[in-house]
């Protein structure tokens with residue numbers, strides 16, 4: 026079950042073009058990191074893959090389906106097969122960690138089972154197992170608002186892994202974690218994707234982590250793919266071109282105080 030984008034554009038409702046002419050194919054088990062400067066379109070691309078946005082033009086095929094052609098029931102079923110790890114997971118503050126993790130399968134359970142699980146956690150061992158892999162097995166009954174930002178990120182990841190999706194997406198999944206945990210967490214995501222033969226797409230600002238953990242790197246700049254290469258082929262020049270910031274460079278080369286730098290001679 027692959028993913029294919031052909032000539033995909035996305036324009037936000039305010040007229041801001043976020044993605045232009047995106048062509049991308051991903052096969053089962055493939056792991057891709059999206060890197061690029063702020064505003065490049067990384068989150069927008071992930072939101073298209075999560076079907077929370079639909080392309081303005083072009084074709085998107087996900088898990089052999091075209092989201093733009095699905096009715097609301099089929100779209101809901103497709104969404105329940107896609108796991109999106111958020112940078113700041115939307116965890117209800119007063120909810121117990123165990124309930125937040127089990128919520129990963131709410132979309133797949135009957136209404137009755139989902140309601141019971143919200144009041145009385147139905148699969149405590151399952152939640153504990155996912156949390157233990159993320160070094161949080163002892164926080165099962167804590168409230169979400171008693172956790173740090175990095176711990177909340179890991180609860181969000183545990184919830185997505187518990188969901189057992191067919192496609193794994195992650196938007197800056199380790200941005201709030203210390204370097205050791207970030208490294209461990211990305212290794213775990215890679216392992217899970219390999220074991221379950223899932224496509225994994227993650228956006229990352231930490232280029233070193235992207236190059237270390239992902240075999241394929243997509244460089245996105247101003248809504249376009251600047252390069253799509255194996256990690257070993259990404260050069261210093263590629264990264265310099267990807268992150269070049271002309272407006273900051275121009276401001277840095279300006280004199281700090283033009284009045285001092287170019288004194289006006291008084292006659």
Ligand SMILES: Nc1ncnc2c1ncn2[C@@H]1O[C@H](COP(=O)(O)OP(=O)(O)OP(=O)(O)O)[C@@H](O)[C@H]1O
Pocket residue numbers: 037038039041042043061062063064065066067068069070
């Ligand atoms: N809801 C929105 N309405 C209008 N424009 C938006 C909206 N969300 C994002 N944009 C614009 O779309 C473009 C791409 O934004 P996006 O959030 O996808 O970038 P990004 O690469 O994820 O950035 P960052 O690394 O800063 O999170 C930017 O120009 C941004 O200003």
